[in-house]
Amino acid sequence: RxxxxxxxxxxxxxxxxxxxxxxxxxxxxxxxxxxxxxxxxxxxxxxxxxxxxxxxxxxxxxxxxxxxxxxxxxxxxxxxxxxxxxxxxxxxxxxxxxxxxxxxxxxxxGGRLCLPEGGADALPELLARSLPPGTVHTGVRVTSIATTAVTTAEHGEIRCRAVLLATDARTAGELLPGLRVPGFHPVTVLHHTMDEAPDTGASLLLDADRSGPVAHTAVISLVDPSRAPAGRALVTSTVLGTPPPDVDTAVRMHLARLYGTSTARWETLAVHHTPEAVPAMTAPHDLRRPVRLLAGLYVCGDHRDTSTVQGALHSARRATTAILTDLGAAGSLNRSEPLRTAA
Ligand SMILES: Cc1cc2nc3c(=O)[nH]c(=O)nc-3n(C[C@H](O)[C@H](O)[C@H](O)COP(=O)(O)OP(=O)(O)OC[C@H]3O[C@@H](n4cnc5c(N)ncnc54)[C@H](O)[C@@H]3O)c2cc1C
Structure with missing residues (x-):
């Protein structure tokens, strides 16, 4: 089915x-x-x-x-x-x-789910673009944090007035020992490209029978053509849990059944396995974990709210509100003096 x-x-x-x-x-x-x-x-x-x-x-x-x-x-x-x-x-x-x-x-x-055009990176890039040039530095690895300084692998120590730690849950637990580290759901995403899109429209196919490793799959190029190689169609499929040993072969066989077409000539573009992809939200789940640890030290991310982009953004809003309140700047953001963020 x-x-x-x-x-x-x-x-x-x-x-x-x-x-x-x-x-x-x-x-x-x-x-x-x-x-x-x-x-x-x-x-x-x-x-x-x-x-x-x-x-x-x-x-x-x-x-x-x-x-x-x-x-x-x-x-x-x-x-x-x-x-x-x-x-x-x-x-x-x-x-x-x-x-x-x-x-x-x-x-x-409510019909409010969406895919960012251009891929998952598009959202943080749009957010960063709205900030003054030089506000965000990427490719800098943080090795330790305190309320008044961030130590980085590449640039030594950076002094600051407050630190907001916005990493994944595992790294947050390493940088802030004692912070709860949740369990995680592993996710494997496979991208296949082909000359012609299978005839399913822009729908998400869910495998109700669990008859193979694929949990859900879609012809993503019909939703967002910018994700596909020029002139080609792109099918993106997701495997939940621990993937089988030869995941690509097993997925191709399953996709052939789901789409009702041969996948023998499909080309595998990428297979991404993320063992700690999504923080587990087992019951009872605290939807509002504290984001202010002490004055000058804050933490946000999907592990503080819900394990979604929306949860991560919501926790970031809570954390930045706390920072501005502590700095006596609630209601106004001083753009000339940006806050350092570890992410
Ligand atoms: C395959 C997959 C598919 C998903 N699909 C969806 C979806 O469809 N919808 C949805 O809502 N959510 C989805 N999610 C979940 C969503 O991606 C996360 O909930 C969201 O990205 C969490 O945002 P975050 O800012 O908390 O953490 P992250 O996005 O993990 O960002 C943390 C950042 O911290 C940086 N960092 C880590 N360590 C350091 C360090 N030492 N120094 C400096 N920087 C560091 C990392 O490089 C990273 O940029 C998906 C996740 C995966 C893995």
Missing amino acids: RARGALHAVRALASAPRASAVPRARTGAPLGTAVDQARLGAALARLASAPVERLLNRPEAPAAQALAERGIPPRTIEGFLRPLLAALLYDPELTTSSRCADLALHAFA
């Missing part, structure tokens, strides 16, 4: 589903009867319009358990919600907190 959820995309808003839209199945009837599908559409619509505070007040349990207890038909869970949540949370076993799962579904149903 292949359940087809729509991939929300900046470049493909036309394909973004409304909360009331019922996800379509490509083959068979993985989403159950018409009544099941109507119920699912109504449930997604309710989720999309529910205030976040109400979602956060729901009882918290592992997402898989919460799903089973909500009166949703098992075929709807197995055929659509489980693979969708696994894709959104990078968590195939759905051990994630049900509150985080609700937030992910809320964002999905």
Whole structure:
């Protein structure tokens, strides 16, 4: 079974589903009867319009358990919600907190998920471009931090008035011993290019049957053509958990079944395996971990809120607000005296 959820995309808003839209199945009837599908559409619509505070007040349990207890038909869970949540949370076993799962579904149903045009680097580059020249230095490795100084591998010590540590959770724990380091979900992403895009449109294919290593896959060049080599199509696929030994071969075989076409002539552009890709958000999950450790020392990143770009940005806003308050500059940012950030 292949359940087809729509991939929300900046470049493909036309394909973004409304909360009331019922996800379509490509083959068979993985989403159950018409009544099941109507119920699912109504449930997604309710989720999309529910205030976040109400979602956060729901009882918290592992997402898989919460799903089973909500009166949703098992075929709807197995055929659509489980693979969708696994894709959104990078968590195939759905051990994630049900509150985080609700937030992910809320964002999905509200049609606010997107892909940055040009790739994941585009967002930080856009943010950096809006700052005065010279504010951000990249390629500098921080080896230790204190409230008044950052020591770097390349440029020695840099004095400062406050430090905001914005690294991944593992490095944050090394630079700030005692900081909690969460568990992680491994993720492997594979990019294949071909002459012609498989005939699926700009949809995200979810493998509801777990019949191979691929959790989800999409013809990304139909969403964002700038990611593909000139004149070629690009399929991007994700493997969750520990990948099989010959991951590319196993993925090609699986993709052939999912797209219903031979993948023998597809070219493998890249295979990226990230063992500590996404911080786990097991229940109970604290969505607002402290970002102010003491006056002059702050930490932000996805490990302080939710394991998403949005979570990382939200924690950064909390941290910068705390810094400005401590420096007596709340409400105004002195652009001539930038704060040092370790990231
Ligand atoms: C394959 C994959 C796919 C993902 N897909 C999505 C998605 O579709 N949607 C979504 O919302 N999230 C997604 N995520 C998660 C998302 O990328 C992260 O939640 C987000 O990047 C976290 O941002 P961050 O700023 O907290 O940390 P990071 O993005 O990890 O940034 C930390 C920075 O710190 C730097 N750094 C580390 N150590 C040092 C040091 N010693 N000195 C100086 N700098 C240092 C690193 O170079 C890095 O630039 C995905 C993650 C992966 C791995």
